[in-house]
Amino acid sequence: MVIGSKIKDLVKIPSLHLESQREKCIQCKKCDKVCQMSLAVQGMVESGSMSNMECILCGQCVDSCPKGVIHYSFGLPKKEAVIRISSTGNKFPTNSPPGNNSKKDYINDHSK
Ligand code: SF4
Numbered sequence: 001m002v003i004g005s006k007i008k009d010l011v012k013i014p015s016l017h018l019e020s021q022r023e024k025c026i027q028c029k030k031c032d033k034v035c036q037m038s039l040a041v042q043g044m045v046e047s048g049s050m051s052n053m054e055c056i057l058c059g060q061c062v063d064s065c066p067k068g069v070i071h072y073s074f075g076l077p078k079k080e081a082v083i084r085i086s087s088t089g090n091k092f093p094t095n096s097p098p099g100n101n102s103k104k105d106y107i108n109d110h111s112k
């Protein structure tokens with residue numbers, strides 16, 4: 001199953017997977033408690049990636065979440081933007097450059 005998942009990710013085959021809306025998460029950790037594989041589901045939500053080789057897609061976390069944060073999706077997993085906070089407090093996604101106001105921060109942070 002792990003090898004199958006790696007091949008699937010490598011050749012980008014659409015498949016059933018989990019997605020989340022972390023801005024709706026209230027950190028109650030009910031998803032952690034019900035996970036049959038003892039995965040840190042809330043941590044996955046927080047990280048912006050629900051991809052985990054050990055996930056068996058049982059759906060317990062989907063059903064237990066009081067805020068509907070986690071859901072099934074079919075296709076290629078979306079890349080969720082990971083927000084970075086620069087040294088001056090400006091927030092911007094790591095995978096896209098910031099606007100003109102924070103360009104200096106961006107260059108400074110990426111030249112370290
Ligand atoms: S159950 Fe839902 S709201 Fe609670 S920590 Fe997990 S994802 Fe967040």
Ligand code: SF4
Pocket residue numbers: 018034035036037038039041054055056057058059060061062
């Ligand atoms: S679908 Fe099941 S195995 Fe996968 S993270 Fe949710 S509870 Fe855990």
